[in-house]
Amino acid sequence: MGLQQKIEAKEFVILAEMEPPKGADVSRMVKNAQKVKGMVDAFVVPEMSNAVMRMSSLGGAMILKSKGLETVMQLNCRDRNRLALQADLLAANGCGISNVMVVKGEDPGLGDHHQARGVYDLDLPELLAAIDGLQQGRDMAGIELNGAPEFLVGSTVEAGARDKSPELILDDINRLGQAGTRFFITPPLFDLAAIEPVWKRVNREKTTVIPTVLLLKSLGMARYIARNVNHTFIPDTLIERIQGAPDKVRECIEIASETIRTLKKEGFGGVQIATIGWEDKLPEILKRI
Amino acid sequence: MIVADKKPIEEIIEELGAHEKILILGCNECVTVCEAGGKKEVGILASALRMYFLNQERDVKIDEETLQRQCDHEYLEEIRDKVDQYDAIVSIACGVGVQFTAEKYFSTPVYPGVNTCFMGATEERGLWTERCQGCGQCILARTGGICPVSRCAKRVLNGPCGGSSDGKCEINKEVICAWQLIVERLKALDRFDDYEELSPLKDWSTDRAGGPRKVVREDVQP
Ligand code: SF4
Ligand code: SF4
Numbered sequence: 001m002g003l004q005q006k007i008e009a010k011e012f013v014i015l016a017e018m019e020p021p022k023g024a025d026v027s028r029m030v031k032n033a034q035k036v037k038g039m040v041d042a043f044v045v046p047e048m049s050n051a052v053m054r055m056s057s058l059g060g061a062m063i064l065k066s067k068g069l070e071t072v073m074q075l076n077c078r079d080r081n082r083l084a085l086q087a088d089l090l091a092a093n094g095c096g097i098s099n100v101m102v103v104k105g106e107d108p109g110l111g112d113h114h115q116a117r118g119v120y121d122l123d124l125p126e127l128l129a130a131i132d133g134l135q136q137g138r139d140m141a142g143i144e145l146n147g148a149p150e151f152l153v154g155s156t157v158e159a160g161a162r163d164k165s166p167e168l169i170l171d172d173i174n175r176l177g178q179a180g181t182r183f184f185i186t187p188p189l190f191d192l193a194a195i196e197p198v199w200k201r202v203n204r205e206k207t208t209v210i211p212t213v214l215l216l217k218s219l220g221m222a223r224y225i226a227r228n229v230n231h232t233f234i235p236d237t238l239i240e241r242i243q244g245a246p247d248k249v250r251e252c253i254e255i256a257s258e259t260i261r262t263l264k265k266e267g268f269g270g271v272q273i274a275t276i277g278w279e280d281k282l283p284e285i286l287k288r289i
Numbered sequence: 290m291i292v293a294d295k296k297p298i299e300e301i302i303e304e305l306g307a308h309e310k311i312l313i314l315g316c317n318e319c320v321t322v323c324e325a326g327g328k329k330e331v332g333i334l335a336s337a338l339r340m341y342f343l344n345q346e347r348d349v350k351i352d353e354e355t356l357q358r359q360c361d362h363e364y365l366e367e368i369r370d371k372v373d374q375y376d377a378i379v380s381i382a383c384g385v386g387v388q389f390t391a392e393k394y395f396s397t398p399v400y401p402g403v404n405t406c407f408m409g410a411t412e413e414r415g416l417w418t419e420r421c422q423g424c425g426q427c428i429l430a431r432t433g434g435i436c437p438v439s440r441c442a443k444r445v446l447n448g449p450c451g452g453s454s455d456g457k458c459e460i461n462k463e464v465i466c467a468w469q470l471i472v473e474r475l476k477a478l479d480r481f482d483d484y485e486e487l488s489p490l491k492d493w494s495t496d497r498a499g500g501p502r503k504v505v506r507e508d509v510q511p
Binding site for chain 2: 107108109114115116117118
């Protein structure tokens, strides 16, 4: 069953983030993805997250697709204007990529090319409307297309972020949902309690919420996120647990697997596993769920 | 100066909705020069609105005021005593003035009465043209005093592009190619050699990349 069918059937989906390389050598990305073929429903290919230049999501997604792997292509508002966004959507669909995820994209000032100009010609709702228009056979100028693409569209929502009010999040979900978003990926979640205010009130029939499960790599990383990343809440007990573990990496892998099991039990639509550079740990995480 | 253009009166009327006590607030600086938001325009807009509301048989009070500047605390304070008499302000200063007024009088709705367009010059009465986009890293020294950032349609820094023809820009036969002007000026200054040099990669972080900008001058701070 493909990602779209699984989401429609309300089955728990497993997405794995797969960063394309900073360079032209795709062997590692392909190897890591192939290792978990059959265990993952689709690979989410980020579009230069944190404004760090690397291979495009379209390129990465096409390469994985050519290996028989299902992908979710990301599109950000930062790097392209409405012409290029629509053109890449058509290109993606023409190459058989039918899952897209729209994101705003961090400001170039935060990345490794901080002198670059951000584009932000379209905002998320406008991009979603453009995708909807393309699917109806017209571009943003109203001109008829020679063949309309079809997409499963996802986006992100800050559910579980400790600095966001649940009302605003629910509002976002409604607005983006009405604009055609079928699944929502949240920031990293370490504690169910953080997402509960949204989860309790969201229309679960209509909305597929997919929390991100981030693999912690060390005690230092956990502490850093807990202290400095506003939207991610890591409970002290979790930090103590890593601190007390004889094999910290193993413990972090276990925490990720455990979180996935919990989210599945709670009825979430799925998870997105983010391993940022440790994609080779995916099999271990997935084995334990 | 900052060049603004009048908003259609229908748009202002729509902004105003059901407000009944309205202050039209002008500015004596740039928008006066470009004849969009000075004392004269305050009067014209106020009369037009009065006529409109009269025709609608609506009792709406419209007052007029023009400040020296709307982008300075000092002058904006002059209306503090009477702001409470109004349930809305239409500012016909540039976007800076509209925002500064709104920040200062937080609970009074402030609506823009002009479209703020660009930084430009008065070529002749009734004709203003763009000269600068405030990119924060001025390169005029290299381009013969003519700005490709604001005057070249593609913002190319090593022009002209292939669309330049007979000294005109490809977007419109009426528009002079900025790079044509740059080349002519460099020649006139006997600096044509400069044209051969490639322009270094532009740092847009002083432009809008990196969010809203500020200038801090400790030497003049109190
Ligand atoms: S180079 Fe930048 S600062 Fe200089 S005139 Fe052009 S836009 Fe203005
Ligand atoms: S024709 Fe000249 S002004 Fe127009 S885009 Fe090309 S270089 Fe710029």
